[in-house]
Amino acid sequence: MMVGLLPGAVDRRGAEARRLRVAEVRAEMVANVWQVVASEGDSVADGDTLVVLESMKMEIPVLAEAAGTVTKLAVAEGDVVQEGDLIAVIE
Amino acid sequence: MPSSSDRGRPGGGPADTGGPAGTGGWPGWAGPVLPVGLRGSVRAKVTEADTAAAMGSGDVPVLATPRLLALAEAATVAAAAPGLPAVFTSVGTSVTLEHRRASLPGAEIEVEAELTEVDGQRLVFSFIARAADTEQDVVIGAGTVERVVVDRARFLARAAQNPAVDRG
Numbered sequence: 001m002m003v004g005l006l007p008g009a010v011d012r013r014g015a016e017a018r019r020l021r022v023a024e025v026r027a028e029m030v031a032n033v034w035q036v037v038a039s040e041g042d043s044v045a046d047g048d049t050l051v052v053l054e055s056m057k058m059e060i061p062v063l064a065e066a067a068g069t070v071t072k073l074a075v076a077e078g079d080v081v082q083e084g085d086l087i088a089v090i091e
Numbered sequence: 092m093p094s095s096s097d098r099g100r101p102g103g104g105p106a107d108t109g110g111p112a113g114t115g116g117w118p119g120w121a122g123p124v125l126p127v128g129l130r131g132s133v134r135a136k137v138t139e140a141d142t143a144a145a146m147g148s149g150d151v152p153v154l155a156t157p158r159l160l161a162l163a164e165a166a167t168v169a170a171a172a173p174g175l176p177a178v179f180t181s182v183g184t185s186v187t188l189e190h191r192r193a194s195l196p197g198a199e200i201e202v203e204a205e206l207t208e209v210d211g212q213r214l215v216f217s218f219i220a221r222a223a224d225t226e227q228d229v230v231i232g233a234g235t236v237e238r239v240v241v242d243r244a245r246f247l248a249r250a251a252q253n254p255a256v257d258r259g
Contacts, residue, residue, distance in 0.1 A: 056184045
């Protein structure tokens with residue numbers, strides 16, 4: 001999957017401000033969304049399965065490549081994703 | 092009726108039951124990864140039922156191209172078999188086929204397949220079909236078959252939950 005680590009918003013609460021890291025999880029291929037495993041708000045660890053795609057008769061798990069909270073799940077079961085489509089955002 | 096044989100490497104179990112093939116092709120595959128070079132073959136005598144006229148793929152009584160493809164796929168299945176524990180099988184995903192010569196009923200054909208490329212659960216075979224009832228080297232057809240290794244029960248369960256109407 002393509003994971004973009006973008007410079008996130010800076011916490012405005014003062015001295016302890018820290019960078020938030022935002023990871024966008026995108027589809028690597030045209031596929032059907034077979035199962036959505038994670039939900040928005042879930043805490044996930046590096047390597048956790050977020051969704052399972054189906055392409056060319058194969059099940060292709062899409063894994064979190066960073067620990068964090070799933071702040072957006074952009075797909076639903078039965079959706080068709082194109083290469084590069086956003087699947088989830090982890091912060 | 093075709094007969095099949097496999098000529099896989101002796102004791103040719105899965106070469107690697109570890110993680111993905113490491114090629115980065117398809118993530119998350121934890122099943123068997125087959126070794127390149129597995130071979131299998133099938134032999135068949137063309138019957139009236141195997142003709143294009145009988146199968147509906149054409150209207151002349153010679154070996155139907157889809158029948159030749161079925162033999163080619165059977166040869167790939169025979170090639171993969173020694174590397175796959177019973178819970179796994181392989182399913183076809185893509186083919187190329189040249190059907191170069193017509194075969195009349197009664198002709199005998201042998202199709203040999205070889206596993207030429209492995210990327211995790213993805214398998215690419217090449218095959219060649221030859222006349223088996225002559226000493227001459229007569230090529231009837233050739234091509235490639237791509238298959239993927241799947242867990243048999245899991246695959247069937249998934250297919251059952253995927254109605255054709257949803258498949259776009």
